[in-house]
Amino acid sequence: MAKKDKDIFDRIMSAKIWGPLGPFYFKNKEVLLYLLFGGLTTVVSIASYYVAYKICGINVLIANIISWVFAVTFAYITNKIWVFDSETNNFKEVLGEIFKFYTGRLATLVVEEVIILVFDTLLHFNSMLVKLVAQIIVIVLNYIVSKLFVFKKKEA
Structure with missing residues (x-):
């Protein structure tokens, strides 16, 4: 198979202005892009959570599920295209990949919901702080799930 463009x-990172950062980027590209898009996914999640919970007045747990839908959709697209450079050959493969991705994210949603239930609903910690901490835990878990189960490189 020919190397992709x-x-x-x-x-961007091939530009001379980056100097020694270029080799560092290429050596650690997957993790760096995962962190970039994980951070952006967190922004999508927190922003949509804020709108649903604070502005629309939706229950905290339901607002979290709404934010999850937005964030997971954003994450799938960016992870497939840039982070894991996933190639699928047909619609069936895409559907299988989407199913595994959303199933993995559903598992980490349960973890996040438990964190929010315990620390926000039961212990009355600051909702936005709890959401932020939960997001950090979820980002790590999601990388592991994506790397090991969803976007595994195909055997040649």
Whole structure:
């Protein structure tokens, strides 16, 4: 199989202005892009959670599920295209990948919901702080699930 063209991040990091950061990027590309898009996914999650919970007045647990739908959709697209550079050959493979991705994220949603239930609903900690801490835990768990189960490199 022919090597794919460089993506936008590869082209940016190939510029001479980055100096020694370029080799560091290429050596750690997957983790760095995962952290970038994980951070952006967190922004999507927290922003949609804020709108649902604080502005619309939706129950904290339901607001979290709404934010999950937005965040997971954003994460799937960015993880497939840039982080794990996943290639699928047909619609059936795409559906299988989507199913595994959302199932993995559903498992980590349960972890997040338990954290929110315990620390926000039962112990009355600050809702936004609890959401932020839960997101950090979820980002780590999601990377492990994506790397090991969803976007595994195909055997040649």
